[in-house]
Amino acid sequence: xxxxxxxxVCKDLIIELRSHQNIIGAKGExxxxxxxxxxxxNITFSELGVKSDKVTIRGPKSDVDACxxxxxxxxEEMKFTNFSVEVPIYNQNHKFIIRKGEANIxxxxxxxxxxxxxxxxxxxx
Numbered sequence: 821x822x823x824x825x826x827x828x829v830c831k832d833l834i835i836e837l838r839s840h841q842n843i844i845g846a847k848g849e850x851x852x853x854x855x856x857x858x859x860x861x862n863i864t865f866s867e868l869g870v871k872s873d874k875v876t877i878r879g880p881k882s883d884v885d886a887c888x889x890x891x892x893x894x895x896e897e898m899k900f901t902n903f904s905v906e907v908p909i910y911n912q913n914h915k916f917i918i919r920k921g922e923a924n925i926x927x928x929x930x931x932x933x934x935x936x937x938x939x940x941x942x943x944x945x
Contacts, residue, residue: 830878831888835895837873840865842898843891858887
């Protein structure tokens with residue numbers, strides 16, 4: 821065990837907290853695939869309740885380096901393809917944007933293949 825721990829390294833990678841779920845995937849499917857691909861390493865995200873962008877990779881040096889490169893590339897792709905814009909809309913215009921049953925928002929989401937988050941108070945229009 822001591823011999824194993826001597827060869828073990830630890831690297832931190834900074835990935836935006838909002839991207840952690842993309843890496844983990846639905847029901848942990850993506851992170852499970854990554855852990856199977858790099859089966860000698862341990863990947864940890866910030867603890868529940870702690871908001872941190874840090875992802876820690878621990879294991880044998882060659883595996884940690886390979887996993888680090890893989891996650892770094894994945895993070896760069898997410899940065900390039902996933903971005904967000906906040907658009908302020910006056911209260912009096914909410915009803916025109918959303919419509920009954922969020923019909924307009926659903927149509928915009930479908931046509932543009934985007935994710936649109938509405939503040940909780942807007943969803944009741």
